[in-house]
Amino acid sequence: MPVLVMKFGGTSVANLDRIRRAAKRVGVEVAKGYDVIVIVSAMSGKTNELVGWVEETSPLFDAREYDAIVSSGENVTAGLMALTLQEMDVAARSWQGWQVPLLTSSAHSSARIEEIPTDNITQKFAEGMKVAVVAGFQGISAEGRITTLGRGGSDTTAVAFAAAFDAERCDIYTDVDGVYTTDPRICEKARKLDKIAFEEMLELASLGAKVLQTRSVELAMRYGVRLRVLSSFEEQSDNAGTLVCAEEDIMESNAVNGVAYSRDEAKVTLLSVADRPGIAAIIFTALSEAGVNVDMIVQNISEEGRTDMTFSCPTNEVARAEAALAKTRENGDLNFAEVVADTAVCKVSVVGIGMRSQSGVAAKMFKVLSDEGINIKVITTSEIKISVLVDRKYMELAVQALHDAFELDKAA
Incomplete structure (x- = not known):
């Protein structure tokens, strides 16, 4: 079956109702015939709460324990998403980073992804699993310790999985319905772009646009992963959101796009x-x-x-x-x-x-x-x-x- 990666940010899984809404979107893609890898962030506000607890407990904290604590928010979301899908009769299970395993460097709180072996998840797909719900933002080092990828790391996780599994597309669900020509909160004339080139998105992300993490766009450009940015809160159509793609996939472009x-x-x-x-x-x-x-x-x-x-x-x-x-x-x-x-x-x-x-x-x-x-x-x-x-x-x-x-x- 073709593989689709779907990533849901913190606002998209902020509570049980939103997790159910996200699960319904996953169910729609499963019905289309996809094997789906879902990457989830921690519920909105949870990571900040965990970081606060760490800093209150130990101002000069051990970075290894910091990663063990702050990565737990994604584990909770992954389990809840898997349970919700199971209640919908969709064959799903949760995966923590070490179970995949997502192998990273040993730089705690800013680890780099080194490899994602596909054997474990591919075998489960072959046995009938339809959805692998993976905790984003986390992996495991060569020393066997839990690591995290830095803020926004779930975007990078999603793109890395799309590259590793040769996914048809990587859909990033967030609280905005795409990439705009500028911040709509500042300029009411801001227009949603149907497509944007990797290089443009990389520049916009590095210059202050908050839609995608810079590392995730770099990874998508390197491996040719087609990204689509969509809203979790609006009805979807086949051409919804913004497609981040290669320059040659865009027919004509303005001198300035953002x-x-x-x-x-x-x-x-x-x-x-x-x-x-x-x-x-x-x-x-x-x-x-x-x-x-x-x-x-x-x-x-x-x-x-x-x-x-x-x-x-x-x-x-x-x-x-x-x-x-x-x-x-x-x-x-x-x-x-x-x-x-x-x-x-x-x-x-x-x-x-x-x-x-x-x-x-x-x-x-x-x-x-x-x-x-x-x-x-x-x-x-x-x-x-x-x-x-x-x-x-x-x-x-x-x-x-x-x-x-x-x-x-x-x-x-």
Whole structure:
């Protein structure tokens, strides 16, 4: 039988009524002739509760025990989903990560998937099982310890299973009915996309769109897994949701297909840094070792052997960045005048594979922001993306103005 992977997020399984609703969707696919692998998240709010208990019990917790505790939420959901399907006379059973087994690295709370042997589940399908309900977000290390994949890891679990089992498709059920041209809460003209290319989705996910976890999109692109994002709360049709697919599966594309934003960004500048070979390596090695997630980087023109170095990072990592740079200066590895941090900025980006073949996108974007009186602080580009840092107070205005200017409310 063809295999279909269906993933249900926390809001989709938040209580027993929603689990029953999700189970009915699974039953529909079983009736179509699929063997179904269902990946479930913990019930909404449960993981946060478990994390809170861990931190209250042991502020300096053992990461191995942390994973054992926080992964239990998915186990509960998997068991309840399997029981619900059995009540519907659908042959189903639950699987925890170690039972599959989903083999991972030993990096607790941020493990990477290394292998998913298919023999155990395939054998059960051959024996008449129709649905394997797998606890998402978790696996087992070579040392035999439970591991977790990081927040949003159930998306990655689902895509990995789709790749391992050569599934026809991977359906991600969530609380939105697809991928939009921008956040509908900010721009009422936002339009749901029928299709979006892997590369566009990867950029949007990394730039602030919360629909899919970045790692899951990377995995889907690498293995050619067709993803479909759907709502758990709306009636479904064959063309419901948004299909995330290869670029060649999309006939025509706008120059820009989406506007993304990241609200909590900071701009950090090192003033009067010695301009010599290796200085950038020293700066960004120190930041990397401190766990600072650097994004946009700009180096100013050198004057008299000194330069300024600017980068962006999440607002909550500024203190860590400042401490790492101060320590590097104290060690004598780095010489600079001071660090200036602006924590009142945001990142706004336009994304589209059509940029490869259409010119003028950057000029149009900068003209739109200029017309709205919005000053650009930092610019970075890639083949299909242009990102700018602007004052946070202009974020919604920038998103709406760019969405209108590129006419994203209209289909290609």
